[in-house]
Amino acid sequence: MAKAEEYSKKDRELFEETVVSNEEISPGVFLLSVNRRWDFQPGQVVKLAVDRVQPPRIYSICSGNNEQELRVLFNIKEDGYLTPKLAALVPGDRVLLSEPYGGFIGNSKPACWIATGTGIAPFYAMFQSGLFANKRLIHGASYQNQFYFEDELDRALGTNYQRCCSREQSCDLFPGRVTDYLNSLDELPADVPYYLCGKAIMVVDVRDLLIAKGVPYENIIAEIYF
Missing domain, CATH: 2.40.30.10 (Translation factors)
Known part of the structure; x- marks a missing residue:
């Protein structure tokens, strides 16, 4: 307190x-x-x-x-x-x-958004503000009913919207966590920023994985949910 x-x-x-x-x-x-x-x-x-x-x-x-x-x-x-x-x-x-504040701010440049659960919130704000061109969104959840706003995001982003579900399976979901999906990729672009939002353990694990795959530390921007 x-x-x-x-x-x-x-x-x-x-x-x-x-x-x-x-x-x-x-x-x-x-x-x-x-x-x-x-x-x-x-x-x-x-x-x-x-x-x-x-x-x-x-x-x-x-x-x-x-x-x-x-x-x-x-x-x-x-x-x-x-x-x-x-x-x-x-x-x-x-x-x-309070008045709005903070530095986890979206822009119109290409980027990769990575969220888990309600960590989708800032990315949905960016999406609703028209900042979704040239963006890739990777969203992780435990169950299928936790992909909030998925219909809108899917229509707008198409193949740039990837859902990862760790406890339920479906033909259009990656079966596993966000880290499992990222590990399944042969390579990741190193010249775009990666925005991470979710619980601390996810943010730390994804940050370490991205760095191991060659993404510069300065290209990783994180917002931690408690």
């Missing part, structure tokens, strides 16, 4: 916003929307809280930078303080939100 004086400073940076919608898009996974008051760059994050009792948590923005609403994607952690309360919100309820 943050120190009291540190949290007091952060607390003053939070603004009350009204919930527009709170949709359960997959079992235990929600897309929370509020009206957007700030400009932001695709890939940035916000701090989010339901009260001023506990410190806020950080979430990637999961909407385009030209949309009227700002959305975040989250999954319920049953033993957590924040996410069960977030899941119970209905339109008209209030949340506390």
Whole structure:
């Protein structure tokens, strides 16, 4: 937990916003929307809280930078303080939100996006902001219902959209983890940036694998989800 004086400073940076919608898009996974008051760059994050009792948590923005609403994607952690309360919100309820910030920012240049689970959020924000040309997306999940936004991504990206599923099989899924898929490739382009977003163990394992395959360290940009 943050120190009291540190949290007091952060607390003053939070603004009350009204919930527009709170949709359960997959079992235990929600897309929370509020009206957007700030400009932001695709890939940035916000701090989010339901009260001023506990410190806020950080979430990637999961909407385009030209949309009227700002959305975040989250999954319920049953033993957590924040996410069960977030899941119970209905339109008209209030949340506390910071201004967008962060350096995990997309652009129009060719790149490879690598995500697991709800780590798809910043890439969906980039996608919704029109930054998907010349991009390859590799998305890993345990089960088929965890490939959030897959229909839109598949239509737009086609063969540049690769899903990797570790616990279920289907003819159009790679059977295994993201690391298994990357290991199956003979070579990887070394001259494009690789954006990684997901849990720490995935980010570390993929980063090490990319480096072993000749991708320069400076071409790897990571955002870790806790």
